[in-house]
Amino acid sequence: MNKFLFPLWMLLVTASLTAQTTAKGYVYNDANKNGKKDRNEKGIAGVSVTNGRDVVLTDGAGQYQLPLGTDNIISVIKPSGYNVAVNADNQPQFYYIYKPAGSPEMKFEGVKPTGKLPASVDFGLTAAADNDNFTALIFGDPQPYDLDEIDYFTRGVVAEVEGIKNVPFGLSMGDLVGNDLSLFNPYIKAVKRVGIPWYNLLGNHDLNFDAETDEMADETYEAHFGPSNYAFNYGKVHFIILDDVLYPDPRDAKGYWGGFRKDQLAFVENDLKYVPKDHLIVIALHIPILDIWDDAFREEDRDVLFQLLKEYPNTLSISAHTHLQRQEFLGKEQGWLQEKPHHHFNIGTTSGDWYSGKLDEKGIPISVMRDGTPKGYAFIHFNGNQYTIDYKAAGKPADYQMEVFAPNLVSSVKKNKAYVYANFFIGSKNDTLQYRVDGGTWKDMEFMEKPDPSYTELVMEWDTTNELMPGRRSSDPEDCNHLWRGKLPVHLKDGEHVIEIKATDMFGKIHTATASYKSATIK
Structure with a gap:
């Protein structure tokens, strides 16, 4: 053997191994x-x-x-001033999947074998005139369990924003489908109709439930949408999209738990090294990092995330999952490491109360959520590193921001405990609501956490009807954490009285609503 051939052979082998690692x-x-x-x-x-x-x-x-x-997804973190390509379904193409052997065999197909790694994995971007002032469209939990519910989602929500202008992208906040992963493609075809690039994240109903490890629980999701952990920039906002569903639950291998693996937190840490401190960091995940339910999220993971964010004064986290809507402000008691509380927005869902309730004039379930929030979607408006939020109730005018409940009739001579209630969908306990009757003096309303009586009335209709109604009974009411009430005055003249309500939200925007009730004398 030529003494020079052996080193050359070794060099070629080494180069080949390097190419694959x-x-x-x-x-x-x-x-x-x-x-x-x-x-x-x-x-x-x-x-x-x-x-x-x-x-x-x-x-x-x-x-x-x-x-x-041997199981990686390489992805580019889109910089501001550029766009990534989208495929025919408006899904952003910012990644390359490398699984030489493909996904393991499971009930729902994952990634097919990708074979040998190309010599160069390139990502093309196109220059774009990014505007620091822009709006993102956010869908919580579409969660259809069958094609009928895909149709409800399409006609009841997507059709309302189809062809929307001046919104550069949308994002669905997990539970894209309801356990049946064969519905991913119909879901994709539905959101394609919005007509803008559409990002997605993984929810607990998007998992491969026959996976033995958390790393393998997103194989079908990856085949359709790419990585379940990724990031991108737009203007002065850095978005980090995270899978926060641990499955199987590491405590007992049953069900799921909110939290992160170590490699996910390492990704966040490594990603943030290259993000300017004055940018707004938006963390999007499915399960809220709140203490809504006992032990719903692994606290030590939240602590690590908050540690990584401590040098960023402008932050927002968003979630879905609960089929409720709430604004929370996390402080030192929850492990937040800054003086200014961290805002977490748990977004109401496009499926509402899982496509339940009476049918509307189009034959679509009204699907009001258990806290009285109507099904809908959110617009987050960004201006530099600041933001404001609007919630849009599907099928309702844009100014429908409150559901008001008042009695139909009260006595004009006897003492009463009649109240007007206002469910301010986007509200938090820090907001101010006022009311007045017949143009009188404005008075503050009292914040409380209890079931919304307007939603309770909807549910009770199912329980008191003597005729079966089309649709499906709504879920039982739960406490609403954006509810206020005001005591109605007595000793008014018989007749109709007008109630005006004024709500000032956390961003200083004023919203109004009206209702009426009658006073009468017992004869």
Whole structure:
């Protein structure tokens, strides 16, 4: 044997092994939008790329290099000033899946074998005129369990925002479907109709329930949507999308638990190294990091996340999952490490109370949630590193921000305990609500946490009817944490009286509503 051949052979083997344990490529300006790097297309420097744990920046030529295992998704973290391509279904194409052997065999198919890694895994971006002032459209839990509910979602929610203008992207907050992962494609076709790039995150009803480890529980999700942990930038906002569903539950291997694996928290830490401190950090996850239910979220994981965010004065976290709506402000008691409380918005759902309730004029369930919040969606308006939020009740005018409950008739001479109630959907206990009757003096309303009587009335209709109604009985009422009441005055003249309600939200916006009731004398 030639003594020079052995070292050359070893060099080739080493190079081959390196090629399969290292991903490298370019992030480049895809000027002609053909999806491949042409010779005259320049690389983009300083762009973050990740393997799901490690994060690196591209060099001056736009090149990156990352360690690679046998189950990785390489993704570019879209910088501000650029767009990623979308496929025919408006799903952003910012990732490359590397699973040489494919996903393990499960009830619902995962990723097919991807084979050998390409010599260069490149990501094309196109220059865009990012505006620091923009709006994102947010859907909570579409969660259809069958094609009928896909239809309810499509006609009841998607149709309302189809062709929307001046909104650069949308995001669904998990539970894209209801356990039947064959519904991913019908769901994708539904949100495609909105007509804008659409991001997604994983919910507890989007899992491969026959997976033996948490790492394998998102295989079908990955096949349809890519990584379940990723990030992107728009304007002065950095979005981090996280799978916070631990399945199987690490405590007893049954069910699920809210929290993160160590590699996910490592991804957040590595990602934030390259994010300016003055940017707004938006954490999007399915299960809320709140103490809504006992032990619903692993507190030590929340503590680590808060530790990673402590140097960022502008933060927001958003979730869904509960089929309720609430605003919470987390302070030191919850482990937050800044003086200014952290705002967590638990968003109401597009499926409402799981497509229950009476049918509307289109044959779609009204699906009011258990706290009286109507099904709907949110708009988050960003201006630099600041934001405001609007909630839009599906099928209702934009100014429908409160449900008001008042008695129909009260005595005009006897003492009474009649109250007017206002369920202010976007509200929190920090907000101010006032009311007045017949143009009188404005008075403060009393905040309380109890079931919304307007929702209780909806449920009771199912229990007191003498005729079966189409649709499905709504769930039992739960306490609403955005409910106020005011005592109605007595000794008014017989006849109709007008109640005006004025709500000032956390962003200083004023919302109004009216109702009426009658006074009468017993004869």
